Amino acid sequence: MPELPEVETVVRSLEQKLSGLTITAVDLFKPEVIRFPKPDQFIEQITGKQFQKKLGRRGKYLLIHLSDGLTLVIHLRMTGRLIYCEADLPVEKHTHVIFHLDNGKHLRFADTRRFGRLQLAPTAEVSALPGIRDLGPEPLDKEFTREFLKKELRRRRTRIKSLLLDQCFVAGLGNIYADEALFRAKIHPERLAPDLTTREAAGLHKAIIEVIAGGIKHRGTSFRDYVDGEGRAGSFQHHLKVYNREGLPCSHCGRPIERIKVAGRSSYYCPSCQKPK
């Protein structure tokens, strides 16, 4: 599932490939994946546009900056893939959009579960878009401080796992990195946010930064569908301590990892290292 490290890896893998290329045509097989504007308008507006030198990212949103002050905003959700490839590569199942490029290659959007969305917006208005407007700080930015985290924990009466998944709290964490951060901080997912001690908050702050940085360093977690912009898998799945490891021994104490539901989401944790308190 593309979370911050996966989206960042896609950005980095596509940036140098797309820079300076122009979109010559668009095949739109599934119009419903376009969030805005209407499909025919989308095609009309994006055709002929040139990719800028830099791509961007905000939380889990991929920002593809184009000429004439336009930005293509993409959210991959669960199974979305954005692949730069040769035009003669067989079109994989669930390919919903193909951008034809002026070097003869393709940029393809494929998404098995069709949750992902593409949206075209003026670059200047991207930060005000619904979904982006209310995002919390980037976990690797300096504004995501220990003090900020502690203050938010006190303000929000909810379970810590739910809070970590709330993009308005901090942007980019999903189920995998949230569970991994909680394990590294030795905090049970059902603990109430305001109940965390200052020491625990500091540990969680450090753990969030470490797992996100680790995910980026290993080019993302290829648990099932995820690959980068060139179709390559990441390797952070080899460094996961709890996620998808139900019944397997904890790397720290050897006790079996357990799975519970928190706010409707699977949560993997070590019952020994992460006490409910």
Add this chain to the structure above:
DNA sequence: ACGTAATCCTGGAGGC
């Protein structure tokens, strides 16, 4: 204002 639950969608897993 806040929090939780249903919703979308398909492939894979598990039951029998």
Add this chain to the structure above:
DNA sequence: TGCCTCCAGGATTACG
């Protein structure tokens, strides 16, 4: 082997 049911999961919406 095959059919059926269930489930994963991010963000939006709908509801309490």
